[in-house]
Amino acid sequence: MNVWQLILITLVKIIIIITILLLSVSYLVLFERKISAWAQNRYGPNRVGYWGLLQPFADVFKLLLKEDIVPEAANKFIHSLAPFIALFIAFSTYAVIPFGPQVKIFGEPIKLVVADVNIGVLYVLALTSLGVYGITLAGWSSGSKYSLLGGVRSSAQMISYEVSMGFSIAGVLLTAHSLRPIAIVNAQYGWMWNAILQPIGFITFTVAAFAETNRMPFDLPEAEPELVGGYHTEYSSMKFAGFFLAEYANMIIASAMIVTLYLGGWQIPYIDKLGLSMGLTTILQILAFVVKVGIMLFIFIWVRWTVPRFRYDQLMNLGWKVMFPLSLLNLIWAALLVMIFNL
Amino acid sequence: MSLYDVIFYLFALVTLVSAFMVVTTKNIVHAAFYLLFTFFGVAGIYALLGADFIAVVQLMVYVGGILVLILFGVMLTNKITNVQIRSGSTNLVAAAVVIGIFAGALLTMMLNTRWLVNPGKTLITTIPQIGSLLVKQYVLIFELLGILLLIALVGAASIARKEEREK
Numbered sequence: 001m002n003v004w005q006l007i008l009i010t011l012v013k014i015i016i017i018i019t020i021l022l023l024s025v026s027y028l029v030l031f032e033r034k035i036s037a038w039a040q041n042r043y044g045p046n047r048v049g050y051w052g053l054l055q056p057f058a059d060v061f062k063l064l065l066k067e068d069i070v071p072e073a074a075n076k077f078i079h080s081l082a083p084f085i086a087l088f089i090a091f092s093t094y095a096v097i098p099f100g101p102q103v104k105i106f107g108e109p110i111k112l113v114v115a116d117v118n119i120g121v122l123y124v125l126a127l128t129s130l131g132v133y134g135i136t137l138a139g140w141s142s143g144s145k146y147s148l149l150g151g152v153r154s155s156a157q158m159i160s161y162e163v164s165m166g167f168s169i170a171g172v173l174l175t176a177h178s179l180r181p182i183a184i185v186n187a188q189y190g191w192m193w194n195a196i197l198q199p200i201g202f203i204t205f206t207v208a209a210f211a212e213t214n215r216m217p218f219d220l221p222e223a224e225p226e227l228v229g230g231y232h233t234e235y236s237s238m239k240f241a242g243f244f245l246a247e248y249a250n251m252i253i254a255s256a257m258i259v260t261l262y263l264g265g266w267q268i269p270y271i272d273k274l275g276l277s278m279g280l281t282t283i284l285q286i287l288a289f290v291v292k293v294g295i296m297l298f299i300f301i302w303v304r305w306t307v308p309r310f311r312y313d314q315l316m317n318l319g320w321k322v323m324f325p326l327s328l329l330n331l332i333w334a335a336l337l338v339m340i341f342n343l
Numbered sequence: 344m345s346l347y348d349v350i351f352y353l354f355a356l357v358t359l360v361s362a363f364m365v366v367t368t369k370n371i372v373h374a375a376f377y378l379l380f381t382f383f384g385v386a387g388i389y390a391l392l393g394a395d396f397i398a399v400v401q402l403m404v405y406v407g408g409i410l411v412l413i414l415f416g417v418m419l420t421n422k423i424t425n426v427q428i429r430s431g432s433t434n435l436v437a438a439a440v441v442i443g444i445f446a447g448a449l450l451t452m453m454l455n456t457r458w459l460v461n462p463g464k465t466l467i468t469t470i471p472q473i474g475s476l477l478v479k480q481y482v483l484i485f486e487l488l489g490i491l492l493l494i495a496l497v498g499a500a501s502i503a504r505k506e507e508r509e510k
Contacts, residue, residue, distance in 0.1 A: 118468035122399040129407025140418045
């Protein structure tokens with residue numbers, strides 16, 4: 001395989017993933033509204049298309065046609081740049097998440113991941129730490145105190161929860177002996193899922209993922225009763241939609257990361273015992289990945305419409321005094337597992 | 344010139360130009376932004392040299408940690424953005440002498456070190472080697488650095504709490 005072939009295959013993968021991601025983001029918004037409606041005993045959107053299925057397109061057109069207002073006190077350049085940073089980081093994180101095993105297309109072995117890098121997990125951590133920029137810059141450049149407060153809250157929150165997130169991942173890396181996402185999935189063969197081996201780590205990582213994506217109960221950066229809209233108070237039209245898209249794309253990535261690290265990725269236990277053909281197995285495994293991510297997304301939405309928002313001091317106490325010690329405990333547990341059972 | 348060289352010079356250009364802008368710009372927020380590109384350029388060069396771990400840690404620590412803290416400081420300081428920072432040059436002779444000595448030391452180091460030839464062509468991850476070196480050969484320095492960081496943290500916390508007690 002020469003360089004140009006490699007570039008072509010990667011480009012095709014990128015286009016497919018971006019398309020799927022954009023479509024699923026817009027439908028995730030619809031599902032969020034539907035699930036919130038069920039939680040509150042309403043119908044939810046049901047006017048545009050059957051069961052409201054065309055609602056996402058109507059929303060996008062509405063946002064495109066709205067006037068784009070930039071406040072007088074804003075730093076114009078950074079104000080426009082911030083949503084793009086948020087979107088860029090949200091979408092480029094997906095490059096290292098594998099959604100299926102290796103397949104053969106036209107005799108060429110192709111891995112179902114855009115970039116199979118040795119340090120994939122670190123890459124995701126690095127990009128999440130960059131995710132602070134989009135929100136912080138949006139908050140600062142708007143020239144409004146509500147936005148600034150939202151931006152500052154968000155940065156403090158993300159930096160605090162990154163610590164327990166990193167330590168939870170360290171436990172997974174210990175049992176997988178690798179930082180490569182595909183190797184981590186392969187290490188969870190059968191029922192050896194990390195969620196079962198390291199339940200504490202699974203919980204701390206999931207909670208940290210909620211905090212990193214600024215989802216309820218951790219959505220203090222945009223707490224409506226106190227901050228109007230937080231960091232995106234002064235945004236309108238497609239720039240606002242950019243933050244909206246980035247938030248939902250981050251949710252999909254957080255779910256995909258939870259599935260890859262803790263729920264066995266595309267693995268289905270004992271599928272190789274059934275004697276199915278290679279092609280059918282691969283399709284079932286990709287479907288398993290999609291279903292697992294879907295279940296995690298449902299939990300994300302479910303929690304949002306069930307649990308009330310934290311107070312700020314509660315958030316910091318939880319992050320540093322509960323989550324951090326728990327994730328350290330999980331690291332010791334994982335080290336013991338590796339030492340005793342030679343995983 | 345191969346593709347490899349083109350990418351190398353691209354990253355080098357980004358690093359040097361943005362580093363130059365950091366020290367010459369008059370707006371402190373813009374300086375912080377140019378610093379972002381400098382860090383990215385350096386990370387790119389690390390990745391190009393096959394040092395995958397160092398490249399990502401460069402992003403995590405410098406871009407994701409230190410620069411965010413710098414931006415925090417800038418954002419939370421009232422009316423700092425309108426202040427014109429002085430970026431002229433004084434004491435040219437003394438500066439030239441010091442820089443000359445420093446450049447000379449760097450150059451002698453560069454010429455006398457036996458460098459790894461043909462780097463970046465092998466795609467072997469460097470993490471196992473770095474890890475075993477840190478806990479075997481350099482374990483004392485590693486632990487000492489950890490204690491140093493802890494001292495800095497405790498010191499920062501005690502300075503931050505002092506004002507509260509005076510009230």
